[in-house]
Amino acid sequence: MRSRLKAALLVAAVLYAAAGLIPLGWSFGGAVLLRYRDLFELAATKSTWVALARSASLGGLSALGALALAAPLAFLTGRTAIPARGALSAAALMPLALPAYVVALGLGPWLPSSPWVAAPLVMALSLYPIPYLFLRAGLASLDPSLEEAGLLARGLWPTVRHLTWPHLVPWTAAALALVFLLGLGELGVPTLLGFRAYSGLILIRFAATYDAAGATIAALPLLLFVLALFGIEARWLRKSGVFAGRLRNPRLLDLGRARIPAAALCLSILAASPALPVVAMAVRADRVGFERALATAGRPAANGFLVAAIGVVLALVIGLVLALLTRGGARVHRGLPLLYFVLPGAVVGIGLIGFWNQPGLPPLYGSAGLLALALALRYAILVELAAEAGLRDLPSSQEEAARLAGRSELAILRRILVPQIRRPLLLGVTAFVLLALRDLDTVVTLYPPGGETLLVRLYTALANSPQGFQSSLALLQVGLALPIAAALAVLSRKSPWLL
């Protein structure tokens, strides 16, 4: 890669890092400088540790629950010849179209009364596509010839024990860590189900004291917790080579008579989510509520897509810049995009508000632009991973030939590289839109006046709206996201990459 392009990409990468780190540093650094004594007080308060332990438990139970649901589904759809394997694989991604609190809303009457059971259950039902994707990718990245050799030489269990399982460990650990971090920062589900999580404690302190600096200080323990785990996660991912390998088509096992019960097991998991919450909401929705929801959902839905569209443009730029730097040999640490991804949305939002809502700065605050920037920061990693995976498969000889022919670096990028990675980019963009549409924490914190999205509309409708209206709005939200989840399923079906 020529030095001018590399310099331009580095400048862009620095801008990307600064766009998130400066606002976060501004808010958190300022709060710590002003109120560092509060930190000691917070550390000395028992409720701080109790709430942190509860959040950690929620994250842990959610991760284990999601893995318990995903593991049989991933194995059976990924490695066995069960009936309707393709359809079941696609359906396993559909819970991504259901924000966790929509699952909670849908399953409400049937959830156990104990928040300790209900909250992790809802999180697991909503997030199991993450370990599912990781495990499918892990299973598909194993060299089939090695496995066949193992089966011939040592039999099934020794092969599973000494080959398959060690290969799956980093994928499983990465997925568990990711779901754990998402559960740790979750606000909507614990609040709705009465689970006293640390995120709720921050909200309560923020809301009860009208003290933004104090609330920022209160968010620090969660931030430190996330940072510590994220450090382990990033290190583990880098060492383990997760995301780096190309996926293959493994040999499918014939289960014989067990194929029908195996498919039934998959169906029962899919019935719990996404089918049951959606059916429950459909039953509760009534005609009046649906007509009213249709009449009021247009603008919020358009707002959501506008924000997602701007976010996609930003995420594409960020993702391509980081992927090209990696391809050019620069040592790009995936830590920062991953950090933005796992930080609670409200924390990112508070940082951006603190920085951008100042006289003299461009009027980004109060516009959809700031929300789009926040979403791009959080989810650009999806586009980056997809772009990197696509670029990894392209031989460098094409670029070298174009350079010899006198093509500029920009022309090589636009004419040779980007057209060839359209499919992975589309995959990354689809995943981005899906996550942007289900993000509540960031959007509630940052949505501009008059710019509420459908998810926010649903959240505010929980107060005193008729149940038929709430369920209708939730169905519309799911209806908007389902085609995108379906597109993701179709794109990822033939994809040789993780996403």
Added chain:
Amino acid sequence: MGTVTSRRRLVGVLSVLLLAASCTPTRREVVVYTSVDQVFSEPVLREFEQASGIRVRAVYDTEEAKSTGVVNRLIAESENPQADVFWSGDVFRVLVLKRKGVLTPHQAPPGVPSRLRDPEGFWTGFSGRARVLVFDRDRTREPLPRGLGDFTAPDRRGELALANPLFGTTTVHVAALFVALGEEAGAKLFDALRENGVRLVASNSESLKSVLGGQSSFGLTDTDDAFVALQDGRPLGLLFPDQDGPGTLFVPNALARIAKGPNPSEAQRLIDYLLTPEVEESLRQSAGQIPTLPGGKEPEGFPPLSGIRFMDVDYASVARMVEEIRPYLQRWTGM
């Protein structure tokens, strides 16, 4: 040629998206933040848009951050205000904003009762809700409780559901009782309630759901929550508590103008519109709110209000008490 065309296309798409996101509209507009449930406030704001031709851009509060999310946002934005009007579900949060210098005085129409006007013009009250005890008519047997104090008795152990008193109108209710009874007696009452197994829930609507779901026998909530349940045909009974004591708390809405808000004249237009009998009537019909302007009718489905004794509230004292009892409430809730 193709390169130039696609570059232009890209620039065009980016420009349209960025313009759509951040352009300043030329149409007259007003920005309102409201802690009144969107289901009730949005239709009123849409009617104002149609009547005035002024576009309304609103930020609505969410149930769980009730009455506090937008307040925090207003405080955070005080150096660079984005909002013009705050339509609050209660007076007390407005008084917090007044103390923090977020507000500027406005003109209120002459018909507003004097007890619902700030002497300095920083807020004006209108249309409101009462705090009521709700119960399931099909399951609850006589004798009914008369007030909160009854839930300290051993035979009513665990019967009451109460929303988190760090939030919303429950904070105000607790503070009003502390003012009416005195701090010591107030703390004694709430300590006794906690000792007697009061069920703490996330919000007033959760308190109501707790009753309808059979987890609690009684719930303390607002009349608008009860009104919606009654409209849905739920077998809900309600009683106005503390008629033998300090009386039932009435919580009016309050309007305030934001200092240095970007659209001052439109803000005044919106405030004038909201302080009309028509808006009070609209809120009465949709939310069962109790009108305060002369000539307003009582909401349907409630016991006659003429016989109800409402608490005599000094809003400024209650607002001060909200601040003073916060450490106590944090201890009380364990948060």
